[in-house]
Amino acid sequence: MQRPDAATLAQLLAERVHPLVLELLPHGHREGAEWRCGSCAGEKGQSLAVRLTGPRRGVWCDFSSGERGDALDLVAAILFGGNRRDAMAWARTWLGLDDSPVPAIARRAVATKATTAEQDQDEQRRRAKARQLWHSAPTGIAGTPVEAYLRGRGIDLREMGRQPGSLRFHHAVWCGEVSRPLPAMLAAICAANGKMVAVHRTWLASAPDGGWTKADLRAPKKVLGSFAGGCIRLWRGASGKSLSMAEPGESVVLAEGIETGLSVALACPERRVLCGVSLSNLGRLILPDTITEITIAADNDTGNDTARKALDAACRQFIEQGRVVRVAMPETEGGDWNDVARQDNDREESNTRA
Structure with missing residues (x-):
């Protein structure tokens, strides 16, 4: 046959x-x-x-x-x-x-x-593609749509004196959802050894008012590569040292999203701020033993049992490592710290006009 x-x-x-x-x-x-x-x-x-x-x-x-x-x-x-x-x-x-x-x-x-x-x-192919994408984007986001997008989210990086080296702008990143390249904010996700293992992509679109927003997609944010245990190193805090050189007794703020993390860094520039990319990944983060205190800048997802369990699991993991853990959560259900920052900015602008 x-x-x-x-x-x-x-x-x-x-x-x-x-x-x-x-x-x-x-x-x-x-x-x-x-x-x-x-x-x-x-x-x-x-x-x-x-x-x-x-x-x-x-x-x-x-x-x-x-x-x-x-x-x-x-x-x-x-x-x-x-x-x-x-x-x-x-x-x-x-x-x-x-x-x-x-x-x-x-x-x-x-x-x-x-x-x-x-x-x-x-995974090797994806990691190579992530690095290739990252290195194809110019360094620095000053004057780029990324800076405009963040400013539209109430995050004016000019107030911070320096800009996170973990962020870049790329004018054309392939988006499978629409089968064409779109401009995007890139964020480097690094492992505990400091090597980049994945790239976080936030696709952007120009707005009628001349600003920039997230692209109108079902999934405007995606990660290229596996990032378990890794994080986006948004802000070094007062020490200015890399994560691996964190001083004994140092504290760190962990956020789920980039915008939330940058809002915290803007409000508390003396604190080191890391973005865990996803809530489920927070508890997997591999941090230096010198970091003894952790504040989790959590979204207010109290009505979401899955999110609550993931947050509790992350807290237990860090406590078992002998670290002091605190949770900072906005009062408004469904809100995050970027929402709080934007509301504060809106109130300041209203008071200025008044």
Whole structure:
């Protein structure tokens, strides 16, 4: 019996695309006619989309990396580092077309081993892309749309005397949601050793009044690369020293978002301020032992059980490390410290006009 060719295998896989994505990307989720996850590594997220229905079922695209293809290409990308020949052998077995089927447990073991190797390769590629994107942007944000965007959020960096080196402006960063490049604010996410591991992107758009705002997107903020345990080093505080050179007994403010962190730095320039990128990542941050006191500038998400649990988990983690932990939270439910800063600015402007 003649073995099916690549096109036939791709078609057969597409006809069973739903069980296929459950097999290959179990941590993904369905959104309408698509299966979504972070990347071919299979982590939770939105960047990778696989079509589940219609004439294009089985077709996929990783909007952050630009990789795309049919269902057979998906198998190759996830399990075999892009090797279609190995993917064809796997597909024949998975579809039950091979005369000597691999037992399910053995097949899973092979897939797990291949997936682990692919995850490592994929992360290396993403990290390289993040660094390439970062280094392609000019240093300094003075006079750029980033400075204008932050000023529109009540953050005038000119008042701080210097600008965070962790922020840059890029005039054209690819946005998968609209399939074209857009201007963006970039933020470097660094590991404990100070090396950049990922880039945070905030896509921007010009406003009718001449200012700049977040782009009108479903997801105007995304991270390129894995950032677990890393952070954006927004402000060095009074010492002016790098995080690794933090002085014994030093305190630090941790914020979830960039705008919140910069608002705190503007109000308390003597404090070191770090951005954890996400609430779930705060408790994973690897900080020097010299930092003995932590203030978490938390958003007021008291009505969100998930957020509350993540905040509690971060506090417990730091307390178990022997650090003093305080939580500073705005009074208004659903608000953050950037909202507070903007309200204060609005009141000052009103008093000035009066």
